[in-house]
Amino acid sequence: MIMPPLVKAYFDPQPGFRVPSSFELAEVLDRILGQWAYLSAVPSGKPSAGPVPFALEFSVRLCGPVNGCLNLRASRAFAEDLAFAATGDLNAAGDAEDAFQELCNLLASQLIRDFFGGTHETFERFLPMPSTPGIWPVENPNSECLALIEKHPLEIRLWIELAARERA
Amino acid sequence: MNLTTTILLIEDSNTVRGFLRRIFQSAMPEATIIEAVEGRQALQAMTRCKADLIISDLQMPGMDGRSFIAKLRSNSLLKKKNVLVLSSDNIDDLLELYRDDKGIAFLNKPSTSADIVSAARALLATSSTSFSTCQ
Numbered sequence: 001m002i003m004p005p006l007v008k009a010y011f012d013p014q015p016g017f018r019v020p021s022s023f024e025l026a027e028v029l030d031r032i033l034g035q036w037a038y039l040s041a042v043p044s045g046k047p048s049a050g051p052v053p054f055a056l057e058f059s060v061r062l063c064g065p066v067n068g069c070l071n072l073r074a075s076r077a078f079a080e081d082l083a084f085a086a087t088g089d090l091n092a093a094g095d096a097e098d099a100f101q102e103l104c105n106l107l108a109s110q111l112i113r114d115f116f117g118g119t120h121e122t123f124e125r126f127l128p129m130p131s132t133p134g135i136w137p138v139e140n141p142n143s144e145c146l147a148l149i150e151k152h153p154l155e156i157r158l159w160i161e162l163a164a165r166e167r168a
Numbered sequence: 169m170n171l172t173t174t175i176l177l178i179e180d181s182n183t184v185r186g187f188l189r190r191i192f193q194s195a196m197p198e199a200t201i202i203e204a205v206e207g208r209q210a211l212q213a214m215t216r217c218k219a220d221l222i223i224s225d226l227q228m229p230g231m232d233g234r235s236f237i238a239k240l241r242s243n244s245l246l247k248k249k250n251v252l253v254l255s256s257d258n259i260d261d262l263l264e265l266y267r268d269d270k271g272i273a274f275l276n277k278p279s280t281s282a283d284i285v286s287a288a289r290a291l292l293a294t295s296s297t298s299f300s301t302c303q
Binding site: 032035083086087088089098102106108109113122125 | 181182183184186187189190227256257258276277278279280
């Protein structure tokens with residue numbers, strides 16, 4: 001009998017909590033895009049100081065051993081390309097928002113695994129929600145990056161409060 | 169009637185379903201692929217089609233993946249169905265609950281197409297038969 005494989009990531013020792021650097025955010029994004037949509041992300045510094053209008057913005061609230069907010073912003077053209085790249089379906093443009101929301105979900109999950117205690121800690125279930133710069137935390141993000149995917153810019157901002165663990 | 173391997177995809181995201189459909193159409197072109205967006209719809213589909221392999225997300229509107237798997241395992245006709253759980257959720261509870269169940273495997277989301285196909289083939293290899301009927 002062949003044993004079904006299990007995923008190593010669930011059993012490997014996880015690193016301690018820490019805030020990913022700008023480069024690490026882009027690296028995680030690149031890994032996800034490569035596995036899921038055969039795309040790559042190139043780190044291109046930090047997002048511009050003021051909020052630039054983007055058609056699509058989603059935020060994920062993280063509640064658990066660390067609390068925080070992950071925010072992704074990009075153009076609809078990027079999301080349409082993402083939907084096509086993931087599915088190979090020329091008619092996938094209608095699922096652009098769904099593709100972008102899934103990307104947020106995957107990025108949040110991977111950051112939890114890589115930086116915030118993996119699956120050994122309990123995080124509340126989360127769902128990426130549409131957002132606007134008006135509801136961002138007032139503080140500057142703890143980490144942020146601008147990535148270029150093909151010709152499309154994508155902004156990632158991450159606010160993290162590690163205090164829950166550090167105070168204990 | 170169609171005599172092929174049948175794969176049931178349960179996933180609420182159109183994009184992820186499209187991704188899975190694409191990789192299985194490429195890796196197993198002989199397979200019949202049926203789709204559902206949540207557990208209840210999947211159970212209805214299984215009354216028409218005897219899926220050899222079920223690939224399921226966990227977080228879904230309607231009947232979620234955990235409830236679907238529990239329903240499956242409590243049904244005498246369906247309890248031996250192979251399930252590949254593909255989720256970004258914390259699955260520690262499921263690993264414990266189904267630790268002795270050789271018909272369930274787990275993969276992180278995202279996983280490479282090679283890992284997904286490999287896990288699917290391994291599960292199908294545990295089946296006594298690889299042929300099913302779809303009406």
